[in-house]
Amino acid sequence: MSFKHAPKIGDWYKNTIGDVFEVIAQDADDDTLELQYYDGTLGELDSETWEHMGPEPIEPPEDWSASMDISPEDANTPEIWSETEDWMNALDRMDRNPR
Helix, strand or coil: CCCCCCCCCCCEEECCCCCEEEEEEEECCCCEEEEEECCCCEEEEEHHHHHHHCCEEECCCCCHHHHHCCCCCCCCCHHHHHHHHHHHHHHHHHHHCCC
């Protein structure tokens, strides 16, 4: 693949019609990219479509976490990770104690 702006996982882009999205995965086997648009919508496209839509790299939007319902202040707080850990531990306990 040879593009004007090669897609890079984790980078943000804006296409010619104004859609803002992040490349979240790339599948080399079937030559596709997975995208997450600013509004949280997921999409997939092939390399031909990528080239046709002419995306330009941009800085991540200031409020990129809006689609995930996580405030920027909370995105890296230990409370979120400890809550997740507690929840995962509860699931593990359920698996070990079948009824």
